[in-house]
Amino acid sequence: MANITDVAKLAGVSHQTVSRVLNDATVRPATKARVDAAIRELNYRPSSAARALVTRKSNAIGLIATGAPLYGPSSTMLAFNEAARAAGYQVTIASMTSVDREAMVSAVEVLLGQRVEALVLIVADVAAFDAIAGLEIGVPLITAESSGREGFLSVSIDQFAGARLAVRHLIELGHRNILHVKGPDWSVDAAERERGWRAELEASGLPVAPPLVGTWLADSGYAIGAELTRTGAVGVRGATAIFSANDQMAIGLLHALADAGLRVPGDASVVGFDDIPESVHYSPPLTTVRQDFADLGARMMETLLQVLDGRQPLEPAQATPELILRASTAPAIPLPNREVNA
Amino acid sequence: MANITDVAKLAGVSHQTVSRVLNDATVRPATKARVDAAIRELNYRPSSAARALVTRKSNAIGLIATGAPLYGPSSTMLAFNEAARAAGYQVTIASMTSVDREAMVSAVEVLLGQRVEALVLIVADVAAFDAIAGLEIGVPLITAESSGREGFLSVSIDQFAGARLAVRHLIELGHRNILHVKGPDWSVDAAERERGWRAELEASGLPVAPPLVGTWLADSGYAIGAELTRTGAVGVRGATAIFSANDQMAIGLLHALADAGLRVPGDASVVGFDDIPESVHYSPPLTTVRQDFADLGARMMETLLQVLDGRQPLEPAQATPELILRASTAPAIPLPNREVNA
């Protein structure tokens, strides 16, 4: 592949003049035209490695992605990448299946070797935080999570508030026994949603049963739902509402409830979280909490730009999610004997 | 950040010796220990830019992702990235919302500036092919698509065979009027699935109605389903089966059919494509065609490695997808008057 000297020779100018053409410095139109022609003829593209070496700016951002191809992380990642591109940054990804400390360290190591100017952590995983906290990374790290830890930049959607919205809606419908199907224990977002559920129940003086821990995947929602119906924990003599920490587990729940002959929302109301594009087509359509992941990704990049420009990042305005009402929730039917059994 | 000379000075050796330690050349254990200590003390990480400059190997692969965060592409991307990491390659992404020629050119331009050793195109988009075909990229390009074009490496899952499996299953159940909800016109995979549907119908001498074009998203499946039930094109006097080009559109279809009071599979059978984790929890659980995206991503990297090593890539063994039978398909009930109306 041609280099800047080849271009200069062909155009009959010095390499510096070619550099000026590349960087929009003042060059006489006639000269610029000759250089441009040479560039096209040689199919020349400046080497970003050489450029990064001397300017000490890589224009690259490292993105650490973990785990499964879930809707939220994937959306955030794409949106972030889009925003980064618009700002003139390249994104290099380091994905990992398991989130042990070793994998995290090696991912960070490789990215820092690339002299990325910042790190982005897409999945808020408590292990990931601990792993990174022990490293001297020397560049800003931004994450999409809710419980602002010291030392990390964070842009987030208010999971706590979202969960409260969902649970309050159920309480307002008259539900008094509201279960929670939680995301995995390692997830910061799952913890926040649980906290919101718990806070809202406690604020209303309602009982708080231990949350049921799932995997984010529909299968776990189904397994939990099957167990709940088997033991009768949900339905006529049990809970009349379930708040699921994401839509995928909610569809598993709906399936299990249907299998057990329970009607939604007749026998139990179900609320999800995320508003994935399919949730409006669930059977029944799912009441859920909408998160704007595209906006999240864009805001992450915005905040990052502020820090990279040496400005203090603005107060991390947490976006508030929105409750989307659909057919999976309905008023609880007050049964005279429920109070006794609860 | 420290460089190799700083480390050399601190360890009391030459920069070349440090380089040897980094590259596992022969260094006396005592010397190596001193160098390692200096590296740790300075928190030194070799600059991949400087390394790339002199070795003329970037160890980077450019990945071009387009469009929405769909399950298949996301899974493939993660799997590919994982495989690349295992092989010692970094992946740089260039995503784009629209797939016009200009966006594609600029994405390729940026990646080639990074001196990526290969390009990976995740979403097989006919416009993407045309856009890239016009560029002299000078590095191997691999794509996950089915209809092998000249000049592109391709690893794929046999969409054509998968579609035939699905349609043959419907035919064997006695269905004679089988509609197809197709993916977007720009999608190579969508075209292959349509071709499979068409081939199987023609092989059995069954009528081929024009396919209904969706967007891959559930909403489009719902809209198509609503229109089909409104006009009576599906149901008692119309089609008794629908082959949807992906699972998301299938859930939209199921929703629309349920809204119209049609039972699945009683009044119409539905088959999807992809086997996303939720499809077993649809109502009813969806018969679908399973694709192993993780395997696809890994095989893409494998093929790429062969080419990068100068070997001829092995015959691109197309993986064959697998039909997953679930409750959304059942034998057609032969109606005496159906033949007349068909």
Next chain:
DNA sequence: TCACGAAATGTGATCGATCACATTGCATGC
């Protein structure tokens, strides 16, 4: 003890861009 070859280490050039600074070209004013 010394020569010898292999192992270990050091020296200077190099990759391809930008930066800092030097030089040339050209129009303007006196």
Next chain:
DNA sequence: GCATGCAATGTGATCGATCACATTTCGTGA
């Protein structure tokens, strides 16, 4: 006609690694 100033262009150093080659160190056998 010539000094002046600005615009345009050129020259050499630089970034941080590896490569090619030179040199030193070390262990071994005569």
